[in-house]
Amino acid sequence: MARFDRRAVILGLGAAAVGGASLAGAGAAPAYEDPDAMYAALRGQPGQQLKIGGGTINLVFADGAPGLARAPVLAWVRTAAMALTAYFGRSPVSDYGLLVIVEPGDRVGHATTFGYAGSATRIHVGVDAGPAAFDRDWVLVHEMVHTALPDLPRRALWLQEGNATYVEPIARALIGQLPPEEVWKEAVAGMAKGNPHAGDQGMDGTRAWGRLYWGGALFWLLAEIGIYRDTNGARSLRDALRRVNRMSGGNTATWSPEQLMTAGDEAIGATSLSRLYKRFATRAVTTDLVELFGELGVVTASDGRLILDNRGALVKLRERVTSQ
Numbered sequence: 504m505a506r507f508d509r510r511a512v513i514l515g516l517g518a519a520a521v522g523g524a525s526l527a528g529a530g531a532a533p534a535y536e537d538p539d540a541m542y543a544a545l546r547g548q549p550g551q552q553l554k555i556g557g558g559t560i561n562l563v564f565a566d567g568a569p570g571l572a573r574a575p576v577l578a579w580v581r582t583a584a585m586a587l588t589a590y591f592g593r594s595p596v597s598d599y600g601l602l603v604i605v606e607p608g609d610r611v612g613h614a615t616t617f618g619y620a621g622s623a624t625r626i627h628v629g630v631d632a633g634p635a636a637f638d639r640d641w642v643l644v645h646e647m648v649h650t651a652l653p654d655l656p657r658r659a660l661w662l663q664e665g666n667a668t669y670v671e672p673i674a675r676a677l678i679g680q681l682p683p684e685e686v687w688k689e690a691v692a693g694m695a696k697g698n699p700h701a702g703d704q705g706m707d708g709t710r711a712w713g714r715l716y717w718g719g720a721l722f723w724l725l726a727e728i729g730i731y732r733d734t735n736g737a738r739s740l741r742d743a744l745r746r747v748n749r750m751s752g753g754n755t756a757t758w759s760p761e762q763l764m765t766a767g768d769e770a771i772g773a774t775s776l777s778r779l780y781k782r783f784a785t786r787a788v789t790t791d792l793v794e795l796f797g798e799l800g801v802v803t804a805s806d807g808r809l810i811l812d813n814r815g816a817l818v819k820l821r822e823r824v825t826s827q
């Protein structure tokens with residue numbers, strides 16, 4: 504049950520992050536809130552098998568999802584899976600269950616991902632959600648990224664949320680769903696929330712929303728830069744995460760953070776990840792974001808617009824991050 508508890512924490516934060524879509528039927532216990540009920544629905548209700556990137560998605564519309572148009576949902580799921588395939592080089596898991604639960608409204612609601620009885624996500628979708636809502640959605644790709652890495656102990660939640668937050672827009676950019684400018688605009692706005700405040704300790708065990716999601720994402724951006732520098736541009740974070748994904752088989756496995764960093768480091772032939780993890784886990788590390796984004800050539804103009812320029816020591820890396 505400990506693992507459900509932890510996912511419940513992610514769910515609460517995820518709901519806040521997407522605007523807190525509420526469930527229908529005030530007072531009634533929401534259906535499929537218990538992950539065992541979700542797994543039972545994925546096994547027992549009629550599903551549709553989608554083959555993408557060498558993996559199989561078992562897509563189930565919970566209770567037939569009355570009123571929800573199928574075609575836009577199918578296109579949305581396919582696109583998200585293609586983004587994951589672009590990032591990880593293939594589907595990150597061989598079998599993935601996706602339970603779509605219809606709710607009132609016109610947007611994608613909250614979602615939670617589990618791994619203890621197979622990689623699976625439960626996601627709420629507004630009955631009136633159209634292609635524009637699906638096109639804008641980041642939640643499904645975020646959840647799918649959670650399936651790619653092994654599950655970690657509770658203290659390392661920031662590594663998991665940070666990874667999904669960091670990889671999601673990049674994966675979408677790789678298939679042309681998000682322009683690189685948007686990826687960096689989100690990073691600039693978000694990572695400002697990720698630095699520690701006075702009195703904060705290391706990242707391990709943190710429960711503060713900004714640090715969990717954006718402090719975690721900043722860690723992975725710094726890992727990207729560390730790998731680039733330590734290997735003179737020969738390897739990337741993508742290489743490390745692909746290796747971790749292949750070795751673990753995704754979120755049905757449980758690893759320690761140290762194991763994850765070692766496996767990633769083996770892929771790049773350096774110790775970039777292990778060293779950075781040690782620094783971040785145990786003490787508060789403040790990053791100069793103006794300097795960091797300046798090196799990446801990500802500049803905020805005086806009128807507030809974001810400009811990608813060609814000056815800065817890490818411009819090549821920035822361009823590579825969002826390229827296939």
Ligand SMILES: [Zn+2]
Pocket residue numbers: 513517645646649663664667
């Ligand atoms: Zn998440």
